[in-house]
Amino acid sequence: WNPGPYTVKPPRRIEYVALPPRPAGPESSRSKRSLAAASPEEEQGVCAQVRLRIEQEAVLTRKAVGATLELDNNSLDTPLENIEVSLAIYDDQGRLANDRFVILPAELTRFERVAGPDGDIARLRHETWRLAPQTTGKARWVILPKDEAAPDGPRVYQVGGYFNYSAGSSGSGVTLVPAPVTVYPNPRLVLDYFHQRDVLGDDPFTPQIEPSVPYTLAVMARNIGAGVAKNFSIISAQPQIVDNEKGLLIDFQIIGSEVAGEPVAPTLAVNFGDLQPGEVKTARWLLISSLTGFFRDYEASFEHESRFGGRETCPIDSVQIHELIHLVQAPGAFEDGKPDFLVNDEDDPEHLPDILYLSDGSTAPVQAVSQGTFTGEVGSGSRFVQLSVDMPAGWAYLRLPNPGGDEFRLVRAQRADGIELTVGTNVWSTDRVFPGPGQRPIRKPLLHLLDYDSPGLYTLEFAPKPPADTNAPQSAVAALPEHSAPSFEVRWEGDDGESGSGVAYFDIFVSTNGGPFEPWLERTRLRSAMFEGRLGETYAFYSVAVDAAGNREPPPAEPDAFTAAVAENHPPEFPPLTELAVNEGETLRAELTAVDPDLPAQRLSWTLGPDAPAGIALDPQTGLLTWSTDETDGPSTNRFHVTVSDNGTPPGTATGVVQVTVREVNQPPRLELPQAMYVVHEGWTLAVTNRAADPDWPSQRLSFSLIGAPPAGAAIDPETGVFTWKPTPYQGPSTNQITIQVTDDGDPPLSSSDSFTVIVRDTLSDFELGIGSTNLLAGENNAVAISLKCGLPLTNVTCALATDTMRLTNLALRPLAQEIQSLLFHPAGTNSFLISMALDPALIPANDHALAELSFEAPADAPSGKAPLRLTNIIGRKFDGELVANVRDAVGRVIVVNREPVLEARAGTNLVLAVFGRPGTVYAIQSRTD
Numbered sequence: 001w002n003p004g005p006y007t008v009k010p011p012r013r014i015e016y017v018a019l020p021p022r023p024a025g026p027e028s029s030r031s032k033r034s035l036a037a038a039s040p041e042e043e044q045g046v047c048a049q050v051r052l053r054i055e056q057e058a059v060l061t062r063k064a065v066g067a068t069l070e071l072d073n074n075s076l077d078t079p080l081e082n083i084e085v086s087l088a089i090y091d092d093q094g095r096l097a098n099d100r101f102v103i104l105p106a107e108l109t110r111f112e113r114v115a116g117p118d119g120d121i122a123r124l125r126h127e128t129w130r131l132a133p134q135t136t137g138k139a140r141w142v143i144l145p146k147d148e149a150a151p152d153g154p155r156v157y158q159v160g161g162y163f164n165y166s167a168g169s170s171g172s173g174v175t176l177v178p179a180p181v182t183v184y185p186n187p188r189l190v191l192d193y194f195h196q197r198d199v200l201g202d203d204p205f206t207p208q209i210e211p212s213v214p215y216t217l218a219v220m221a222r223n224i225g226a227g228v229a230k231n232f233s234i235i236s237a238q239p240q241i242v243d244n245e246k247g248l249l250i251d252f253q254i255i256g257s258e259v260a261g262e263p264v265a266p267t268l269a270v271n272f273g274d275l276q277p278g279e280v281k282t283a284r285w286l287l288i289s290s291l292t293g294f295f296r297d298y299e300a301s302f303e304h305e306s307r308f309g310g311r312e313t314c315p316i317d318s319v320q321i322h323e324l325i326h327l328v329q330a331p332g333a334f335e336d337g338k339p340d341f342l343v344n345d346e347d348d349p350e351h352l353p354d355i356l357y358l359s360d361g362s363t364a365p366v367q368a369v370s371q372g373t374f375t376g377e378v379g380s381g382s383r384f385v386q387l388s389v390d391m392p393a394g395w396a397y398l399r400l401p402n403p404g405g406d407e408f409r410l411v412r413a414q415r416a417d418g419i420e421l422t423v424g425t426n427v428w429s430t431d432r433v434f435p436g437p438g439q440r441p442i443r444k445p446l447l448h449l450l451d452y453d454s455p456g457l458y459t460l461e462f463a464p465k466p467p468a469d470t471n472a473p474q475s476a477v478a479a480l481p482e483h484s485a486p487s488f489e490v491r492w493e494g495d496d497g498e499s500g501s502g503v504a505y506f507d508i509f510v511s512t513n514g515g516p517f518e519p520w521l522e523r524t525r526l527r528s529a530m531f532e533g534r535l536g537e538t539y540a541f542y543s544v545a546v547d548a549a550g551n552r553e554p555p556p557a558e559p560d561a562f563t564a565a566v567a568e569n570h571p572p573e574f575p576p577l578t579e580l581a582v583n584e585g586e587t588l589r590a591e592l593t594a595v596d597p598d599l600p601a602q603r604l605s606w607t608l609g610p611d612a613p614a615g616i617a618l619d620p621q622t623g624l625l626t627w628s629t630d631e632t633d634g635p636s637t638n639r640f641h642v643t644v645s646d647n648g649t650p651p652g653t654a655t656g657v658v659q660v661t662v663r664e665v666n667q668p669p670r671l672e673l674p675q676a677m678y679v680v681h682e683g684w685t686l687a688v689t690n691r692a693a694d695p696d697w698p699s700q701r702l703s704f705s706l707i708g709a710p711p712a713g714a715a716i717d718p719e720t721g722v723f724t725w726k727p728t729p730y731q732g733p734s735t736n737q738i739t740i741q742v743t744d745d746g747d748p749p750l751s752s753s754d755s756f757t758v759i760v761r762d763t764l765s766d767f768e769l770g771i772g773s774t775n776l777l778a779g780e781n782n783a784v785a786i787s788l789k790c791g792l793p794l795t796n797v798t799c800a801l802a803t804d805t806m807r808l809t810n811l812a813l814r815p816l817a818q819e820i821q822s823l824l825f826h827p828a829g830t831n832s833f834l835i836s837m838a839l840d841p842a843l844i845p846a847n848d849h850a851l852a853e854l855s856f857e858a859p860a861d862a863p864s865g866k867a868p869l870r871l872t873n874i875i876g877r878k879f880d881g882e883l884v885a886n887v888r889d890a891v892g893r894v895i896v897v898n899r900e901p902v903l904e905a906r907a908g909t910n911l912v913l914a915v916f917g918r919p920g921t922v923y924a925i926q927s928r929t930d
Helices: 032-036 040-044
Strands: 006-018 048-053 056-061 065-073 080-090 101-103 107-109 129-131 135-145 155-167 170-183 189-196 215-223 229-236 240-244 252-259 269-275 280-289 293-302 316-328 340-344 355-357 363-369 373-375 384-388 395-401 408-415 427-433 442-452 457-464 474-477 487-495 503-512 518-524 528-532 538-547 561-564 577-583 587-591 604-608 616-618 624-628 636-646 653-663 670-672 677-681 686-689 691-693 702-707 722-725 734-744 751-761 768-771 774-777 781-789 794-802 809-815 820-827 832-839 849-857 865-878 883-886 890-897 902-906 912-916
Touching: 056 189, 065 080, 065 155, 065 170, 080 135, 080 170, 129 135, 189 293, 215 229, 215 269, 215 316, 252 269, 269 280, 293 316, 316 442, 408 427, 408 442, 474 503, 487 503, 487 538, 518 528, 577 587, 604 616, 670 734, 670 751, 677 686, 722 734, 768 865, 774 781, 781 890, 809 820, 809 832, 820 849, 865 902, 890 902
Parallel strands: 189 316, 363 395, 577 653, 677 751, 768 890, 774 890
Antiparallel strands: 006 048, 006 056, 006 293, 048 240, 056 229, 065 135, 080 129, 080 155, 101 135, 107 135, 155 170, 189 215, 215 280, 229 269, 252 280, 316 340, 340 355, 355 363, 373 384, 384 457, 395 442, 408 457, 427 442, 474 487, 474 538, 487 528, 503 518, 503 538, 538 561, 587 624, 604 636, 616 624, 636 653, 670 691, 686 722, 702 734, 734 751, 768 781, 781 849, 794 832, 794 865, 809 849, 820 832, 865 883, 865 890, 902 912
């Protein structure tokens, strides 16, 4: 959505100190030199100040949230009144987040805003609406996110709310179900403007007319935000003089523009395209002044459209302006083909640069040097001089008297290490110095040099300047039609030849009804202008050109062009129907065309009719029609009127109908899975509710399906999206990927899919408890593990432990497994204990694992022998309350060794005898056949 323009006005005020020009016109015979030497009083008052304003508009497309409410009043006779709507925005934690957004006033279609008791329409959030019977109303809000809504990446919010209304004597309230929206980060633009201080134009205190040399106004745009600045452009107006204390005949013009050093179309608008986060781009305007002078007292500021949320949603972070000394290009490792800016940010009497703004947005300090030594002289027989200077490390700026003076120009500069400096860019010359307000410029040839890590030694090559221009230029006014409207355009051109100094300005003369020629335009640099005549009169024109050296073209013997203002103004010709089309969500950009049958063709202007849809815009000068559509605009056919007018006398108009078809563009639905993995036992039923949303408006019907190779028995409800599966006893253990697809009924149908994992645990027909065996010496302690192997959803296990309490004492049981929720262990008589464990069935692993640990101690006087460990009466309880008994006891034992050894026979393929005794003791084993 394009909410702009955001208006940036840099510089808002600039003081320009200029020399007053000599009197203009053929009646003046005083030369510029005689004006400069006229009197001491004139010598002292040579400077005057004007204040200049350059206004610019910065425009970019930004993302916003569009919320639309449609209300259908089907009543035959009862209106809906006192309608109040409040929007509520929630973050992903369900917290109210309205403070992170700016909600613009609703755009209403067929709703009526109701005036309050004082006659004013109620303010936002307190206004009420009315909807007539048998009417469908539409309200659309634009919601602008602040920076904190998505500071570092996309965030999902829910937009909902509620509204109240009354119908007759009854009232009601309705909750608006929240809908998800994705909010993207905002861009944050930092604009650094660079305005050149010294400007070269005509100097009235020299005999020749010096040409106006273009000077620079540039802007460096840096995106320091986390979002993309889409379609960023800056449109500049021609400079406007807002204060001219001495009424100087001075003119400023913007004559061209470029982006990143590349010239763009001859327009005052520069298009940066998209600025990604962290990206830097630079644009430059070229201006000229008719008088020489310098700028001072820079000021830059920016304003933003309050109707688009004010400062909180403005993507312009800051605007600064800097005094530009020279446009340079950093060499070596800094070279990127883009211009850099040598700037004086700290005020000093000499106006020496102190900082370099590089094209990547970084800055570097610059040290100024004003002392150096030249070896050799520039003359007719010598073209080379050596320059030696003590330069500091890093960036350094050098300013010295130019050894070539006024007669020679610098053509080459080379460092001692062979690196060449670009003449005109990193090494340049000037012929005058501007001391300050109230002081005339001083003619002083200077050499300027910017270098990095300079070796301090340079070779400079000079060449003679070309001879002075003594030939007058030529010009002519273009032929005009025999008959014209009272208001018509006059064009002229001029040329000073290849060796000339260039046309400085034109004087255009006009004769009315065969009378004497009189000046119409004087000292103009324009090449065309509109002439306002009178119906029934005849006119003749000729031009006189003056070049930069002061050579003036003689008037022609015959006029260049004739015309009679007798032609009737004809209205423009505009098609009765213009058909356009755009896909919803895209921006329509179409330039309307009309033809003016008059010759020469007149200037046309465009206006939209009152029936134009909300959000559409028409440039009154170019006829460019733009409309940033969204989901709610399609499908639709919109017909509205457009009027085109010429600037004739009287103006002619034509009205046509523009039809814009907004095509529906089907977007795939969004599928939302609750979680990525589920665990289920064989015989259990898994039910998962999946949700999906259709971003189209109106929403389409969605259907769910399983794709891929789903396991047998798995199913999904095509309307609700509920997935169900009850794995059979033969489907575990297994890991299964379930892929769900949701499809809309658009044309063509679109789908989205996502997957989750289901782990099926093996369910055993029963469960098993086990208990370990060990051995220990009398007087020591030890422990054994009680294990569980189970695939059933057990919630409780109970059993009895039988042992020999004469050999084992201080028995205790502690849990080891995560599924144990609680554990009871207490005596139940001589040599017997009861065990009860509460379990979480969802946490029981399918494998055999340690469930608990039984610890004990053998008394110091315990007799040697075997203490049995037997778990009996093993019973489990399932999740549904069913009891499961394990008929097999779990058997273990503990060998206690005191003074006597213990002999244990272990059955197997062969009989194995194990002897348990005390370390360091010698035992004898005897046997006999029985």
